[in-house]
Amino acid sequence: MTALMLVSACLNIMLGGALLLLWAQERHQDHVRDWGWSWMLLGIGLTLGPIMQDWLAPGPLRDLQALMAAASLMASQGFQTVGALRYRGRRFSKPFTFGLFVLSVALIATLGMHDMRAALIAGAAVLSLMCLVSGWLIWQGGHRFERWVAMGFGALAAVHASGPVLDEHARSVLTYSLGILVQTTLCLGLILLSVRRAHALARQQGERFTRLAEFSLQGLVVMRNHRLLYANPAALAIFGATEMPSEDVDLIELAVPPEQHDAARMRHARVLADRNAHIEWESHRLARDGGAVHLQCLSSQVEWDGTAAELIVMINDSSRYEAAEALRRQALHDELTELPNRNHAVARLQALCRPGAPPFTLLSADLDRFQLVNETLGHEAGDALLRAIARRLSRQLPPNAELARLGEDQFVIIGADVGDTIAAQALAEQLLGMLATPFSVAGAELFVHLSIGVALFPQDGRDAATLLRAADSAMHRAKATAGASWLFFDATMKQAAQARLEVEQALGRALAAGEFLLEYQPKFSAGTRQLCGFEALVRWERPDRGRVSPVEFIPAAERTGQIKALGGLIIAMACTQLREWEQTLGGALPVAVNVSPLQFEDPLFAERLLEQLRAHELPPGRFEIEITETAAIGHVERVLPQLAQLRQAGVPIALDDFGIGQSSLTMLRQLPIAAMKLDSSLITPLPASDAAAIVQAACVLGRSLKLEIVAEGVETPAQATSAEALGCTQLQGYLLGRPLPAAIATQLLEQALRKAP
Structure with missing residues (x-):
């Protein structure tokens, strides 16, 4: 009998070991581990209990043996029930389970110290009850095979219950014989049940990933030795294919542009050689129709039919690539x-x-x-x-x-x-x-x-x-x-351009810093050579470079539009100087100011000028406007109305540089001018006869229009005498007076006013 019980105990331990080995292969199935420990502890409990209970004499050691046997048996049933709960995905309370275990062990151990028969009955009852609970859990909602296993738990409960019934010491040969049969059958059933579940989970997981791959928007391609093993529908769609090509086809030759063959083969070999390889890359591939598809890809190693293969996860990035190319082309190409x-x-x-x-x-x-x-x-x-x-x-x-x-x-x-x-x-x-x-x-x-x-x-x-x-x-x-x-x-172009740019940039700073001043070139009456007025000429004194020629900065001011601000400054300074002369000398002579046609772009130019004169309390006749005939003719629609407004208000107007532009007799009649200034190019050749004839004709024309005729650029006595004889009414030039600073011009004006009758 002892040998039979020992065989039963050893068989349970072996079956428990088999279950634990199965769990080691499928560690996500925790119920298999629980059942393995259940069978192991059942074998240990049977060994410490019925088999070894007569080996020790009554006393503390035998009581300890009984306690350990009871603990093993109760733990076995606890693991068995917990395994059934885990199998069904049920939650359980660890403190409650542990408390129930301690209570059961204490009850059986206490009974064993006083009445072994009662302890055996109680233990058998607990074992049977727990088997029935486990069977009930497996039965619930289970398929046919699970119900056969549940019935096995019921049979095992009957075997446990038969122990104290068939034998006073629970050592019935029938009980142990049936126990060996039922426990072995049940354990095999649990193993098969766990294997079946593992296969079901694997199949479910495989189906899940198959569906993920089949319905993924990302293309998935598996290839080995340049041969295609698998391609999901997304990958086939990317390449414009409806079915997989033959495995005999070299995929690189089929889908990779020739210039990229070597790079693709090197990457494939690297992935097959390194299981941890993760290579991100992007490139063009050839679709079924020969068109180019731009892909973003990740290559890694995957085991396929037991051998390493390359898994390529790809995204069709053609739209983004084409959009980026369009932006790049737009950035680098002219659309027109x-x-x-x-x-x-x-x-x-x-x-x-x-x-x-x-x-x-x-x-x-x-x-x-x-x-x-x-x-x-x-x-x-x-x-x-x-x-x-x-x-x-x-x-x-x-x-x-x-x-x-x-x-x-x-x-x-x-x-x-x-x-x-x-x-x-x-x-x-x-x-x-x-x-x-x-x-x-x-x-x-x-x-x-x-x-x-x-x-x-x-x-x-x-x-x-x-x-x-x-x-x-x-x-x-x-x-x-x-x-x-x-x-x-050539270098002179660069220097000239730099000079123009430098002057243009410095003009604004000069206007803000007040670097401009006026000099006054006197004009004299012909014949008497008496002072009759001044022409205000702007000068630029740069602190770092000295005086800048008007030939440089006036064109720059006109190119940049700063001539408007400069012209306004000149008018303001001339008005201030005239007012000062009126107050300190008790009188003044007319001062002429050159006006750019760009200043007439302001439709309120004439009104603003008259407002300046009123603000400085100046008679309009003290301030004279000079404008070139080219400017007047070229901007007649804009200039003529404002000149008429100024002339009506009493401001004299002179036509400057007469004789070098598009001279028009009709324009002379239309312009509301009071004087015409003959350009120095007409005066310089005097007293040559041909030059004299031209000057005389101009003077006759001027007198007929009742205009003052000013000879500019008079530098020699012969020129002055000839100009007077030909009919010029005023002389201006270096012979009689160079442009003067305000202080010297003031002295000259003071002398002229004292001599005036």
């Missing part, structure tokens, strides 16, 4: 002409202007009078003309010349292989020749002229910005020449 734009040209120049690079040529070409096309034919015609020019130049320029549009009507040509002046000259002349044939635009034939500036690398600039400025400077100088022309850049 489809030519490279300024950004592209600058980037190309930067690449060419590297240290030690071979010489090359840059041409800056600008259309002459292009704005006239826009104004007369419309901007649509202007755009069409630009496109036609771009097409012709793109077709006819030599292969080594790169064409770009900088903006509006300006183009640049980069001659990467044109490294000397002779070749650069030939390219410039070739460019002009390309436009000799007219363009048919908007139903009209248009002849186009270019002004071209040529700059050479590295002598004219060692970086892109400097080279562009050099070519632009030469182009602007070429535009000053009539018709199509080209010019090489």
Whole structure:
């Protein structure tokens, strides 16, 4: 009997070990671990209980043995029930379970110390009850196989209950024989049940991942040795395929552009060699129709049929790539002409202007009078003309010349292989020749002229910005020449441009700092040579450079529009000086001020001037306006009404530089002038007869219009005498008086006022 019980105990321990080994393979199935420990503890409990209970004499050791046996048996049933709960996904309270365990052990141990029979019955009852609970849990909602296992728990409960019934000491041969059979069968059933669940979970997980792969928007491709093993529908759709290609097809040869074959093979070999490889990459691949697809991919190693393979997770990034390419093209290309734009040209120049690079040529070409096309034919015609020019130049320029549009009507040509002046000259002349044939635009034939500036690398600039400025400077100088022309850049252009820029930038600071002053050049009456007035001339005293010539800063002020502020300052200073003379000397003579036609762009110029005179309490006749005939004729609609307003208010007006512009007798009659100033170019040749005839004719004309006639630039006595004899009424020039500072002009005026009758 003892041998049978020992076999039963050992078999339970072995079955428990088998369950624990199964759990070691499927660690997520915690119920298998619980059942393994249940069978192990059952075998230990049987060994310590019925098998060894007669080995020790009554006493403390035997009581300890009984306690350990009871603890093992109760723990076995506890693990068994907890395993059933875990199998069904039920929660349980660890403190409650532990408390129930301690209570059961204490009850059986106490009974065992007083009545072993009662202890055996109680233990059998607890074991049977727990088996029934486990069977009930397995039965609930289970399939057929689970119910067979539940019935096994019921049979085991009957075996436990038969122990004290069939034998006083629970050592019945039948009980242990049935126990071996039932426990073995039940354990095998639990193993099969756990394996079946593991397979079901694996199948479910496989189906889940299969569905994820099948319905994923990401393409999944598995390949080994360049052969396709698997591709999900998303991957097939990316490549425009409806079915997987044959495994005999080399996937790299089929889908990878030829220039990327080597990189793809190297990446594949690296992934197969390294199980931890994770390589992110993006590139083009070829779709079924031969078109390019831009992909973002992650390559890693995956085990496929027991062998390493490459798993490629891919996203079709073609839309983003095309959008980025469109933005890049927009950033680097001109939308109107489809030519490279300024950004592209600058980037190309930067690449060419590297240290030690071979010489090359840059041409800056600008259309002459292009704005006239826009104004007369419309901007649509202007755009069409630009496109036609771009097409012709793109077709006819030599292969080594790169064409770009900088903006509006300006183009640049980069001659990467044109490294000397002779070749650069030939390219410039070739460019002009390309436009000799007219363009048919908007139903009209248009002849186009270019002004071209040529700059050479590295002598004219060692970086892109400097080279562009050099070519632009030469182009602007070429535009000053009539018709199509080209010019090489030279250092004087840069110096002149820098000087213009420097003066233009300094003008604003000079106006704010009050660096301007007036000098007064006297005018004298013909014959008597008496002082009859002054012309106020503006001077710029720069603290860092001294006096700046008006020839430099007046054109700069007109180019930048600062002539309006400067003209206003001159009028204010002249009015202040006149008021000072009136107050200190008790009188004054008229002061003339030159006015730019740009000042008349202000429709309130005349009104503001009269307001200045009123504010300084000056008679209108004390302040004279001088305007050139070219300015008056060129801006007659804007100038004439305001001149009329000033003349009506009593402000004298003089026509300056008469004889060098577009002289018009009709304009002389229309202008409300009180004086005409003969330009020094008419006075300088005097007393030559031909010059005298012209001056005399002008004086006759002036007298007939009742005008004062001022001879400018009188520098010799002969010129003065001749001008007086020919009819000039006033003289002005270095012979009689240079421009004077205000203090000296004040002294001269004071002397003249004292001599006046």
